Amino acid sequence: MSSSTSGVVNGGVSFWYADDGLPAVREPLAGDASADVVIVGGGYTGLWTAYYLKKAAPFLRITVLEQKFCGYGASGRNGGWLYNGIAGRDRYARLHGHEAAVRLQRAMNDTVDEVIRVAEAEGVDADIHKGGVLEVACTPAQAARLRAFHEAELAFGEKDRELYGARETAERIRVADAVGSSWTPHGARVHPVKLVKGLAAAVEGLGVTIHESTPVTEIRPRHAVTPYGTVRAPYVLRCTEGFTASLKGQKRTWLPMNSSMIATEPLTDEQWESIGWADRQTLGDMAHAYMYAQRTADGRIALGGRGVPYRFGSRTDNDGTTRAATIEALREILVRFFPVLAGLRIEHAWSGVLGVPRDWCATVTLDRSTGLGWAGGYVGSGVATANLAARTLCDLVQLDSGQGGRTELTDLPWVGHRVRKWEPEPLRWLGVQGMYAVYREADRRERTSHGTSSSRLARVADRVAGRH
Numbered sequence: 001m002s003s004s005t006s007g008v009v010n011g012g013v014s015f016w017y018a019d020d021g022l023p024a025v026r027e028p029l030a031g032d033a034s035a036d037v038v039i040v041g042g043g044y045t046g047l048w049t050a051y052y053l054k055k056a057a058p059f060l061r062i063t064v065l066e067q068k069f070c071g072y073g074a075s076g077r078n079g080g081w082l083y084n085g086i087a088g089r090d091r092y093a094r095l096h097g098h099e100a101a102v103r104l105q106r107a108m109n110d111t112v113d114e115v116i117r118v119a120e121a122e123g124v125d126a127d128i129h130k131g132g133v134l135e136v137a138c139t140p141a142q143a144a145r146l147r148a149f150h151e152a153e154l155a156f157g158e159k160d161r162e163l164y165g166a167r168e169t170a171e172r173i174r175v176a177d178a179v180g181s182s183w184t185p186h187g188a189r190v191h192p193v194k195l196v197k198g199l200a201a202a203v204e205g206l207g208v209t210i211h212e213s214t215p216v217t218e219i220r221p222r223h224a225v226t227p228y229g230t231v232r233a234p235y236v237l238r239c240t241e242g243f244t245a246s247l248k249g250q251k252r253t254w255l256p257m258n259s260s261m262i263a264t265e266p267l268t269d270e271q272w273e274s275i276g277w278a279d280r281q282t283l284g285d286m287a288h289a290y291m292y293a294q295r296t297a298d299g300r301i302a303l304g305g306r307g308v309p310y311r312f313g314s315r316t317d318n319d320g321t322t323r324a325a326t327i328e329a330l331r332e333i334l335v336r337f338f339p340v341l342a343g344l345r346i347e348h349a350w351s352g353v354l355g356v357p358r359d360w361c362a363t364v365t366l367d368r369s370t371g372l373g374w375a376g377g378y379v380g381s382g383v384a385t386a387n388l389a390a391r392t393l394c395d396l397v398q399l400d401s402g403q404g405g406r407t408e409l410t411d412l413p414w415v416g417h418r419v420r421k422w423e424p425e426p427l428r429w430l431g432v433q434g435m436y437a438v439y440r441e442a443d444r445r446e447r448t449s450h451g452t453s454s455s456r457l458a459r460v461a462d463r464v465a466g467r468h
Contacts, residue, residue, distance in 0.1 A: 008262075008346050011321035014077040015263040015302065015348035016193035023197060025069050026212040031229040035063040035209070037397065038224045038233040040216045042066030043075035044382060045375050046239035047199045048390030051118075054206040056394055057403055062208045063231055065224055067215035067243070071196030074242050077320060077352030078383055079261060079292045079304045081282045082115055083133045083187035084108040086388075087379035088361025088414065089156065096413040098155075104412050105156045109186045111388045115195075116188060124198030126190045127297035133187035134281040136169060138177045139447055142286040149286065150182040160185055173276045173283065175337045187282055189294045190383065216240075218248040221370040235366075235397055238374035239390075241382065242353035252421035254377050255428065256353035260322050261304035262330045263296070263348040267341075272299070274340050288442050291333050300347075303334055320350035354380050363417040364389045366396035373397070 012018055037053060039046045042064050050062050066072070086108045093101035112130070119126055137146040150163045161184045164172070169181040204210055218225040224236050240247065242256045277283075283293040293303040327349045335342050357363065357377035362385055366373040373396065375389035376382075391409055398404030409415075422428050 008327060009348045010327075011319040011350055012348075013072065013320050014193070014350040014352070015261070016076055016080075016191060018348060019298070020191070020193045020197070023069050023071075023200075026210050028213040029065065029211040029226055029228040029231065033063065033229060033231045035061045035231055035233040037062045037235045037237065038231045039064045039237045039239055040219060040224055041073075041239035041241070041243070042070035042200065042210060042212065043073050043239065043241065044196060044199070044386035045241060045390055045393075046237070047196065047203050048387050049237060049239060049375075049393045050203045050208045051199065051206065052391050052394035053397060054203070054208055056398060058207070063233070064203070064208060064210045065214045065216050065226060065231065066210065066212045069212045070200040070210065071193060073240075074352050074354050074382060075196045075386075076193050077261070077350055078192050078259075078354075079282070079302060080190045080192050080294050080296075080383070081133070081187065081284075081292055081381075082112055082128070082190045082383045083282060083381070084112055084158075084184065084384065085381040086362055086385055086414075087377065087381055088359070088363075088417075090152075091359060091361050092413040092417075093156075100413040102157045103408070104414060105158065107388055107409065107412060108384065109158070111384045112186050112188060114391075115190075115384060115387050119195065119198065122198060122202040124195060124202065126192075126195035126198060128188050128190050128195075129280045129297075130185075130188040131280040131282070132183050132185045133284065134169075134172060134181050134183045135284040135286060136173075136175050136178045136181040137286045138175065138179065140179070143179050145286045146180055146182055153182070153184070158184060158186070170276070172279060172281070174274070175283075176339050183281065189280055189282055189296075191297060192383065195383075216247065219372065221372060233371075234401075235371045235373060237393060237397075238372070239376065241355040241376040241378065241386075244355060244376065252424065252428070254355035254357050255422050257306075257356045257380075258351055258353055259304055259306060259380065260326045260330060260351040261302060261349065262327060262334070262346050263302045264300050264334070264341075265345040265347050266299040267301070267344070271341065271344070275338050289440050291330075291337075301334065301338075301341075301344075303330055305330055305333060320352060322349040322351045326351070354378065354382065357419050358422050359419045361414065361417055361419060362389070363414050363419075364392045364396070364412075365416050365418075366393065366400060368400050371400075 089101050137143040153161050164181045166179050169178045214226050216224050216226050224231045244250050244254045277295050280295045291305040355376045356379050362377045364375040378385045395407045395409045
């Protein structure tokens with residue numbers, strides 16, 4: 001381990017668990033069982049789905065099956081961005097028309113407040129602070145992308161978004177070399193683990209059965225198969241996101257993209273004064289290999305980005321252990337943004353996976369002929385999107401079972417969207433590794449050339465990736 005990463009707590013699932021403590025694990029499935037709805041996956045998507053279904057129809061027998069413990073995956077490892085971004089909106093606009101995509105965006109805007117509302121109603125203290133999201137540009141090319149991004153968001157109905165120049169940006173947060181930024185009020189900082197723990201407790205309090213340490217190995221119509229028994233139910237909902245590839249027949253459905261994070265030691269009042277950030281916005285940038293960060297409730301900076309983006313064969317890690325080179329790369333981003341913090345200690349590093357469909361579009365589906373449903377493919381925007389997906393899955397089950405009719409959510413354009421599978425190995429590994437190598441090189445060239453146009457390399461990578 002290099003000197004810059006010595007003393008760093010590496011893995012242990014995430015800093016959020018080091019901060020709040022690992023949960024007591026619930027009992028595994030004890031044998032064959034039956035339910036009205038079985039939900040595979042105890043992260044945000046699965047727990048929110050159970051919550052809304054049980055609220056809508058208290059008589060339903062709902063069972064959640066989780067391979068480790070609730071929040072073990074991305075729900076307990078993310079950057080704590082509760083915000084209104086959704087993967088695939090532009091493609092949905094092309095497929096279904098602009099107004100359909102506007103409805104999807106409006107639903108996402110409302111979702112931020114819905115999560116905050118439920119947390120308050122259920123007494124979940126998740127360190128939520130609604131300071132919005134600030135995305136900065138630090139090169140001429142990034143500034144051009146920022147303006148285009150800002151105009152696109154306005155075109156999708158976000159009239160309360162604001163565009164700032166260098167001076168106005170510095171008044172909010174002093175990022176070195178920042179030439180501009182775009183801010184939306186539709187975002188909040190959260191402590192991911194406090195949210196998922198509180199949600200699991202609320203779901204259990206409603207009478208939902210949660211079995212942990214219960215990996216599901218196969219999903220088929222009306223059956224969720226585990227080593228300890230099979231749960232039979234008319235509806236089987238797959239809410240496994242980045243871990244979907246581990247299920248039988250799902251290896252190429254969604255690619256488990258790796259994302260890594262670091263958390264610093266707490267900053268002093270003087271250090272916070274030197275960089276600003278008084279409004280506690282979540283912070284992102286306009287780089288191709290972008291970063292994301294938050295100011296935590298206990299005064300740290302938690303910052304993430306892509307490290308090793310993908311493991312051969314769609315493998316996932318066990319405990320979040322992160323390579324020293326990735327920790328150093330994230331520390332370099334921190335220091336590039338805030339040179340005054342060059343001596344700040346990194347105390348924790350971790351990694352996790354998120355689900356990426358081949359066309360980079362989040363989806364929600366219920367197959368009415370089989371009772372199989374799924375939601376995911378959030379491409380890193382899952383903290384809020386999982387809530388909208390869960391409410392949509394709830395409405396689809398209600399519609400199919402005759403307990404409800406069509407709703408605004410069941411008519412959103414991401415419902416029922418299908419996409420082709422990812423390429424087989426080694427093409428999948430070569431493609432993803434190459435794509436992010438190109439993005440990093442494109443960012444490097446933009447920083448050194450000071451040109452106003454995005455690097456051609458990034459445009460090529462976008463086309464290969466299927467992002468546009």
